[in-house]
Amino acid sequence: MSxxxxxxxxxxxxxxxxxxxxxxxxxxxGADVMITEMVSAKGLMYGSKKxxxxxxxxxxxxxxxxxLFGSDPDILAGEAAKxxxxxxxxxxxxxxxxxxxxxxxxxxxxxxxxxxxxxxIVKAVSDAISIPVTVKIRAGFTKDTINAPEVAAAAESGGAxxxxxxxxxxxxxxxxxxxxxxxxxxxxxxxxxxxxxxxxRSVEDYIRMKEETGCDSVMIxxxxxxxxxxxxxxxxxxxxxxxxxxxxxxxxxxxxxHINLMVEEKGEYIGVREMRKHFAWYTEGIYNAAKIRRRASxxxxxxxxxxxxxxxxx
Numbered sequence: 001m002s003x004x005x006x007x008x009x010x011x012x013x014x015x016x017x018x019x020x021x022x023x024x025x026x027x028x029x030g031a032d033v034m035i036t037e038m039v040s041a042k043g044l045m046y047g048s049k050k051x052x053x054x055x056x057x058x059x060x061x062x063x064x065x066x067x068l069f070g071s072d073p074d075i076l077a078g079e080a081a082k083x084x085x086x087x088x089x090x091x092x093x094x095x096x097x098x099x100x101x102x103x104x105x106x107x108x109x110x111x112x113x114x115x116x117x118x119x120x121i122v123k124a125v126s127d128a129i130s131i132p133v134t135v136k137i138r139a140g141f142t143k144d145t146i147n148a149p150e151v152a153a154a155a156e157s158g159g160a161x162x163x164x165x166x167x168x169x170x171x172x173x174x175x176x177x178x179x180x181x182x183x184x185x186x187x188x189x190x191x192x193x194x195x196x197x198x199x200x201r202s203v204e205d206y207i208r209m210k211e212e213t214g215c216d217s218v219m220i221x222x223x224x225x226x227x228x229x230x231x232x233x234x235x236x237x238x239x240x241x242x243x244x245x246x247x248x249x250x251x252x253x254x255x256x257x258h259i260n261l262m263v264e265e266k267g268e269y270i271g272v273r274e275m276r277k278h279f280a281w282y283t284e285g286i287y288n289a290a291k292i293r294r295r296a297s298x299x300x301x302x303x304x305x306x307x308x309x310x311x312x313x314x
Contacts, residue, residue: 005162005193008032012221013067021261030231034064041070044079063089071106073124081128090132109170112141115154122158132161139182149189164195183213203237226281248313
């Protein structure tokens, strides 16, 4: 099963972004492995309807992992066990989310401060299910406590099948430059596959990350926002093919497909509203983008949103 994590291009989980419609678009563009938005283990335990929507997958996006967050080994293990019949290929445990409400609960990147608990969590979940367990971590909690190799080793001891490393600390959030040397140090510490994450925006970045860190696979997250084509560009680039950036027409086609998938999946009310932020990302750098975004933020009907797509770049 560790083949899932070797020499792959992985779409990184992003809350509110990597839902089923977006994952399908990235899969079609060449992403090898998908991971859901993060799902609360406690939310699952309490039967939250909001959480149920996050669990939906499509056979064509396989292999796909479910990302869980929490800090109680028993709750995480219990909920993971209940979900193993839902078509997931692996369970990923979030140990990197920097958001205060998650961290203040001792979840997400707060777990970077407690390698012993990391090992307990991974062991509990690994013992409860028959599919692989992976973890997504950060470089450390602060720049003075960079301990990704120690946390990765704890995860490996608990039975993790792979570890993804976002090479920034919690205090950095998404700012500054990712420190890839941390990924290299993790790779030198553990024997399980290591997935590098942070600042890969092109085929050149991909090649450099692999060379500088020795990582087994590369995860792309924010660089895919409004740009599902990045996976295709990297794969073609690795074959030596020069790929042009998507034309306005290609952007329009992708946006129309995205709108239709969103509305089909979530209904018009939610689908249209959730599509608004994607408009901002798709139209970055395009003529009249500010006007388009303002208009998109007021639209409530699918037809109006589709009409707006047609005037992009005009």
